[in-house]
Amino acid sequence: MTVDGARYDDDVEPRQLLVHYLRDVLGRTGTNIGCDTSNCGACTVHLDGESVKSCTMLAVQADGSDVRTIEGLAQPPTNGDATSGWHPLQKAFHAEHGLQCGYCTPGMIMSSLDLLERNPDPTEQEVRLGLEGNLCRCTGYVNIVRSVLRAAAELRGEDVGDPAEGTVGEADVVDDPQHVDDLRNVEVTP
Amino acid sequence: MTTLDAPATPDAVVGVTKLRKEDAHLVTGRTRWTDNLALPGMLHLAVVRSPMAHAKVTRVDVSAALDQPGVVAAYTGADLQEHWAAGLPCAWPVTEDMRAPVHLPIATDEVRYVGDAVAVVVARSRYQAADAIEFVDVEYDPLPVVTDMEAALADGADLADTTLGSNECFTWPLVNGDIDAAFDGAAHVVSRRFVNQRLIPTAIEPRAVVCAPPRDQREYTLWSATQVPHILRLMLALTCGVPEHELRVVAPDVGGGFGSKLNVYAEEAICLVLAKLLDQPVKWTETRSEGYQATVHGRDQVQDLSMALDADGRIRGLRVELLADMGAYLQLVTPGVPLLGAFMFNAIYKMDALSFTCTGVFTNKTPTDAYRGAGRPEATFAIERLVDEAAHELGMEPFELRERNWIRHEEFPYETIAGITYDSGNYEAATARAKELFDYDGLREEQRRRREAGDPVQLGLGISTFTEMCGLAPSRVLGSLAYGAGGWEYAGVRMLPSGKVEVVTGTSPHGQGHVTAWSQIAAEALGVPYEDVEVRHGDTAVAHKGMDTYGSRSLVVGGYAVQVACDKVVAKARRVAAHLLEASEDDLEFADGRFSVRGSPDAAKTIQEVALAVFAAHDYPEDMEPSLDSDATVDPENFSYPHGTHLAAVEVDTETGRVHLRSYVCVDDVGKVINPQIVEGQIHGGLAQGIAQALFEEAVHDDEGNLLTGSLVDYYVPSAADLPTFVTDRTETPATTNPLGVKGVGEAGTIASTPAVINAVVDALRPLGVHDVPMPASPRNVWEAIRSASAGAESSAPAGTQGGPA
Numbered sequence: 003m004t005v006d007g008a009r010y011d012d013d014v015e016p017r018q019l020l021v022h023y024l025r026d027v028l029g030r031t032g033t034n035i036g037c038d039t040s041n042c043g044a045c046t047v048h049l050d051g052e053s054v055k056s057c058t059m060l061a062v063q064a065d066g067s068d069v070r071t072i073e074g075l076a077q078p079p080t081n082g083d084a085t086s087g088w089h090p091l092q093k094a095f096h097a098e099h100g101l102q103c104g105y106c107t108p109g110m111i112m113s114s115l116d117l118l119e120r121n122p123d124p125t126e127q128e129v130r131l132g133l134e135g136n137l138c139r140c141t142g143y144v145n146i147v148r149s150v151l152r153a154a155a156e157l158r159g160e161d162v163g164d165p166a167e168g169t170v171g172e173a174d175v176v177d178d179p180q181h182v183d184d185l186r187n188v189e190v191t192p
Numbered sequence: 193m194t195t196l197d198a199p200a201t202p203d204a205v206v207g208v209t210k211l212r213k214e215d216a217h218l219v220t221g222r223t224r225w226t227d228n229l230a231l232p233g234m235l236h237l238a239v240v241r242s243p244m245a246h247a248k249v250t251r252v253d254v255s256a257a258l259d260q261p262g263v264v265a266a267y268t269g270a271d272l273q274e275h276w277a278a279g280l281p282c283a284w285p286v287t288e289d290m291r292a293p294v295h296l297p298i299a300t301d302e303v304r305y306v307g308d309a310v311a312v313v314v315a316r317s318r319y320q321a322a323d324a325i326e327f328v329d330v331e332y333d334p335l336p337v338v339t340d341m342e343a344a345l346a347d348g349a350d351l352a353d354t355t356l357g358s359n360e361c362f363t364w365p366l367v368n369g370d371i372d373a374a375f376d377g378a379a380h381v382v383s384r385r386f387v388n389q390r391l392i393p394t395a396i397e398p399r400a401v402v403c404a405p406p407r408d409q410r411e412y413t414l415w416s417a418t419q420v421p422h423i424l425r426l427m428l429a430l431t432c433g434v435p436e437h438e439l440r441v442v443a444p445d446v447g448g449g450f451g452s453k454l455n456v457y458a459e460e461a462i463c464l465v466l467a468k469l470l471d472q473p474v475k476w477t478e479t480r481s482e483g484y485q486a487t488v489h490g491r492d493q494v495q496d497l498s499m500a501l502d503a504d505g506r507i508r509g510l511r512v513e514l515l516a517d518m519g520a521y522l523q524l525v526t527p528g529v530p531l532l533g534a535f536m537f538n539a540i541y542k543m544d545a546l547s548f549t550c551t552g553v554f555t556n557k558t559p560t561d562a563y564r565g566a567g568r569p570e571a572t573f574a575i576e577r578l579v580d581e582a583a584h585e586l587g588m589e590p591f592e593l594r595e596r597n598w599i600r601h602e603e604f605p606y607e608t609i610a611g612i613t614y615d616s617g618n619y620e621a622a623t624a625r626a627k628e629l630f631d632y633d634g635l636r637e638e639q640r641r642r643r644e645a646g647d648p649v650q651l652g653l654g655i656s657t658f659t660e661m662c663g664l665a666p667s668r669v670l671g672s673l674a675y676g677a678g679g680w681e682y683a684g685v686r687m688l689p690s691g692k693v694e695v696v697t698g699t700s701p702h703g704q705g706h707v708t709a710w711s712q713i714a715a716e717a718l719g720v721p722y723e724d725v726e727v728r729h730g731d732t733a734v735a736h737k738g739m740d741t742y743g744s745r746s747l748v749v750g751g752y753a754v755q756v757a758c759d760k761v762v763a764k765a766r767r768v769a770a771h772l773l774e775a776s777e778d779d780l781e782f783a784d785g786r787f788s789v790r791g792s793p794d795a796a797k798t799i800q801e802v803a804l805a806v807f808a809a810h811d812y813p814e815d816m817e818p819s820l821d822s823d824a825t826v827d828p829e830n831f832s833y834p835h836g837t838h839l840a841a842v843e844v845d846t847e848t849g850r851v852h853l854r855s856y857v858c859v860d861d862v863g864k865v866i867n868p869q870i871v872e873g874q875i876h877g878g879l880a881q882g883i884a885q886a887l888f889e890e891a892v893h894d895d896e897g898n899l900l901t902g903s904l905v906d907y908y909v910p911s912a913a914d915l916p917t918f919v920t921d922r923t924e925t926p927a928t929t930n931p932l933g934v935k936g937v938g939e940a941g942t943i944a945s946t947p948a949v950i951n952a953v954v955d956a957l958r959p960l961g962v963h964d965v966p967m968p969a970s971p972r973n974v975w976e977a978i979r980s981a982s983a984g985a986e987s988s989a990p991a992g993t994q995g996g997p998a
Contacts, residue, residue, distance in 0.1 A: 032221020103703030104218030105447030142876030
């Protein structure tokens with residue numbers, strides 16, 4: 003199979019899971035395992051362009067396929083800034099604080115990538131439903147949803163502005179009536 | 193020496209959002225989770241676990257397993273018994289007469305919960321180890337199973353542990369004020385029983401351990417997905433008989449904890465002992481289903497409360513009788529969890545008397561221990577539910593009863609009836625802002641309209657005005673509670689010759705963003721660029737001491753230590769700068785990383801210039817060491833007390849029982865904020881966990897002690913689709929007991945949100961005669977609450993009347 007552009011030929015046990023092949027044989031440990039029932043989504047990778055839970059597939063089922071993992075998502079940096087080669091989703095998760103411990107993050111990003119490839123302009127609710135198969139225990143999802151919406155805007159070519167550095171604290175000034183109005187206008191998901 | 197680049201003048205870095213330094217390797221998959229480790233010759237451990245909740249183990253035979261492909265060794269509990277210097281530790285013997293079972297990492301003659309280890313197999317691959325445990329032959333002789341706490345305390349009850357003589361672990365009382373007088377003179381007494389259900393913490397990273405024996409190094413190295421590398425090192429040394437100085441514990445990237453990784457687990461001890469016996473690295477990684485059995489659970493209390501009130505709604509006294517499920521063994525702080533709640537039942541309210549009694553109970557279930565909030569969510573849930581019920585019985589708005597009883601802003605510092613002192617708070621400000629953001633009055637109006645219209649989907653509004661106790665804690669106070677360790681914290685600050693800074697912290701993050709926040713504190717204190725600070729943690733060889741991360745203590749105690757260590761470095765640098773500038777220290781001003789002579793601004797040295805000069809050590813004050821490093825070990829003078837007001841709006845379908853969380857607004861006061869974005873993120877995550885207790889999650893055992901919610905298929909952790917976007921804001925009332933003014937934030941959202949949501953569900957259903965809904969408020973539980981209320985109404989009402997929306 004091809005993984006992030008490199009070809010691998012290995013004999014594997016028929017029962018070996020794809021995620022264990024990626025992690026234990028290829029040493030590509032960016033893809034994580036969070037459960038044994040395909041519920042958490044931490045192991046999500048792309049197989050021939052579609053997101054799959056790599057704990058639910060056998061490695062042999064991926065024979066001949068093109069696998070893409072979190073480790074293949076970023077391009078090499080184009081300048082001294084390591085983040086310059088990051089995919090817009092990686093930049094957006096960083097900018098919007100869409101991760102805390104980061105264990106679910108590779109799966110979240112790979113699922114989000116599939117979502118945005120199918121629906122480049124999702125609503126908040128579509129993002130929430132699109133990520134239903136990925137569990138996060140740290141973020142409460144608010145900032146993950148913001149991250150995906152930000153990345154979607156950037157991928158559509160819109161100006162998403164600079165990352166939040168220095169702005170959130172100022173926006174949180176307690177007696178700013180505009181801030182209060184902004185908060186009221188936050189769309190609340192039905 | 194070469195000339196170093198002149199540093200940029202840094203802007204203020206504390207109190208503003210800085211994007212996290214932690215993220216780069218996490219978003220690109222270049223991570224260091226324990227399960228990523230692969231060492232040469234590494235063996236894989238698999239654990240044979242009891243399928244029975246309580247049984248005598250009459251025979252364990254590993255011989256067939258030893259014949260399986262790849263198997264290197266297999267051991268029974270008896271095989272390893274001589275290798276334990278002590279059982280797994282409980283560090284919080286809350287009373288002198290507390291019963292504590294012997295807790296060996298592998299059971300020998302009796303298993304006490306489903307998941308108790310009875311044997312282990314070591315093989316060359318994880319698949320081979322998993323295969324081979326199927327060939328371990330174990331014979332069990334079933335014993336009676338104890339699952340219900342009240343039944344466990346009844347006379348003649350079966351024993352959860354046949355060696356203990358009773359299922360009562362301890363009884364711990366706290367009485368202040370004249371409780372009988374408070375109740376005797378009361379105009380109203382409101383009594384309720386609440387059940388705080390058992391939860392499974394579910395950090396998304398499963399637990400994992402790798403232990404390498406001494407080879408080229410003299411020390412063992414144990415990597416673990418743990419919150420507490422320092423505590424683990426000490427406790428494993430004691431349990432396994434390995435000298436502490438020959439054991440290094442590393443917590444690499446750790447994928448969430450929420451208390452479940454605040455422990456000393458059997459598998460950690462087993463990996464260490466097997467690395468010793470086999471002289472090869474040994475690795476174990478739990479599967480999710482295995483972890484649900486063998487990693488600690490949280491909550492699980494039965495709470496009986498009575499509140500005495502005056503005719504005008506002033507709270508006179510509170511009685512609390514608590515049963516807390518220990519499970520089958522005592523883990524690291526199991527008995528102490530309900531004690532942390534003891535001081536929080538009176539919450540933000542003034543009262544004349546408090547009587548609190550907690551009984552710890554053994555059952556044949558997975559041990560409980562700290563879970564996000566640890567005792568405080570349970571207490572806050574009970575008091576905030578009870579205050580709502582009292583308001584309802586007195587015919588008052590729930591806010592009105594709260595405002596009549598809460599500690600007013602001008603009354604701080606305030607010694608509570610539980611005997612602790614809240615240093616600062618402003619419940620009025622947080623509440624006013626939350627009501628405004630929520631449109632409380634508008635929603636009440638909508639609720640009234642929908643009630644009058646008989647809408648089958650009713651609107652409910654829920655309130656939680658909470659406080660909590662963070663920053664564990666003053667060591668003397670912990671000593672008075674019989675906690676086995678201090679509450680101090682360590683930080684080291686090293687200025688390097690180039691002017692860059694290394695901060696070493698004894699706290700051990702697992703997603704909280706310590707590296708970023710600690711960098712902000714150090715950059716501000718030292719006047720160096722934020723980018724020039726690196727923070728090291730989670731390795732006992734790097735941070736030689738520490739008390740680790742739990743109980744929202746890291747910033748309050750660990751951040752404080754960073755501040756103190758930085759202040760010491762600045763003081764040293766000031767002396768050197770004065771020496772180099774041939775000026776008096778008193779004449780030096782320090783701003784933006786620059787020491788300048790007052791009145792002669794050109795006569796100045798940057799702190800980086802001082803660092804280089806100290807490294808060269810050609811010219812420095814004779815009576816000091818050439819060093820711009822400093823350590824600080826701080827012991828806080830008090831806990832910290834974040835507070836806030838949380839409001840939930842729910843829509844409850846009275847025909848199906850389905851609850852929909854429509855909106856959630858909270859205003860938290862966590863004191864001074866170092867990084868607003870991180871604070872907001874901590875609140876969001878906490879809310880999701882607290883709301884999950886209210887609406888989704890419950891660990892269920894059957895009467896035989898089988899865990900029916902044994903995987904993520906059955907245990908419902910909410911996804912993005914289950915939750916709304918939360919509206920968060922904050923007020924800032926600085927803590928007065930630490931120089932940063934910080935209070936801690938990690939648990940606030942969890943503590944506050946559970947009662948807010950349940951109060952909202954009950955509020956929606958009050959016209960139907962519903963006064964309580966068991967957690968989680970699943971469609972079934974809500975529907976049954978509606979049905980039983982309407983059945984009660986029918987049986988007591990004249991024929992022909994029907995319960996229904998008013």
